[in-house]
Amino acid sequence: MRPAAMTSDDSPGTLDSSQGVRYHLTIHDMPSGERPRERLRDYGASSLSNAELMAILMRTGSRSENVLSMASRVLSRFGGLGGIARASFRELCTEKGLGEAKAAELKAGLELGRRLSTLQPEERPHVASPQDIFNLLRSEMGLLEQEHLRVVLLNTKNQVIAIPEIYKGSVNTAMIRVSEVFRDAIRENCPAIVVVHNHPSGNPAPSAQDIEVTSRIVEAGQMLDIEVLDHIVIGHSGENGFVSMKEQGLGFG
DSSP: OOOOOOOOTTSOOOBOTTTOOBSSOBGGGSOGGGOHHHHHHHHOGGGSOHHHHHHHHHOBOBTTBOHHHHHHHHHHHHTSHHHHHHSOHHHHHTSTTOHHHHHHHHHHHHHHHHHHHTOOGGGSOBOOSHHHHHHHHHHHHTTOSSOEEEEEEEOTTOBEEEOOEEEESOOOTTTOOHHHHHHHHHHTTOSEEEEEEEOTTSOOOOOHHHHHHHHHHHHHHHHHTOEEEEEEEEOOSSTTOEEETTTTTSSOO
16 A cells, blocks of 8 residues: 655655655654764754754755755755855756745755855844843853853954854863864954853852963964963853953963
C-alpha cells in the first residue's frame, strides 16, 4: 500500500499513523551535535556554514531529503548566496523542495542581511566608556545562566561593527584560545576590541582567572596591533552590575 501524498511545504513534520512515514525531515531529526540551531546557540552564528544558516531559516526538509542536504543542494544549484539573492521568487519556488513558504523565508533572511550591510555609520552604536558597553549588553548578558564571553568589534571611531560570541561556559585559562578571541577582529580589520563576559552569580568582581585571561588577551592584542580597550565583567543588569578591569588596573599592566 502506498503512503499518502506529501503534506504542504508550510506544515510541520508529521507522521502518518498507519504507515509511520515522516513526510518532512526537520532539524530535530538530526543528531544533536549536528543540529544547526544548537550549534548556533553554543558557538555563535559566525561559526555556521551558509548551508547551516539556510537550514535554520527553512526549518524542514522533504520526505526524501533532510533540511541541511536541501540547503546545500540549493546553494549549489544557484551558485551560492549571491545566486539565491539574484534569483526571482518564482525561480526559487520551482526548485525541488522549496515552495512559496521556504522561498519567502530565504528571501526575507537575505533582505535583512542586505539592509544591515547598508546601515549608515551614524546608525551604529558608539562606545566611549565602560558604561556604554554595559548599557549595550546588560539586558541580555545580565540574565544569562552560564558564563558567555563576547567580543565587541570597533572601528576607528569606536562604533560597534559586531559582537560575536566566542565562548559559552566557564571562562578560564584552560579553555581560552587567544586566536579565537581575535579571529573576527582580524577578519573585519578592526583596530580595537572590548572583551565582555558575565558572572551568573550576579557578582561582577573579577576572579584570579579573569585577570590571567585578560593579561594574555592584552599581550596578544599588542602583538597583533589590535588594542584591547577593556574587559568588562557583567554581574547583573542593575546600574552597578559591572566592573571595568581596565579601570581597576586588572590584567592591563
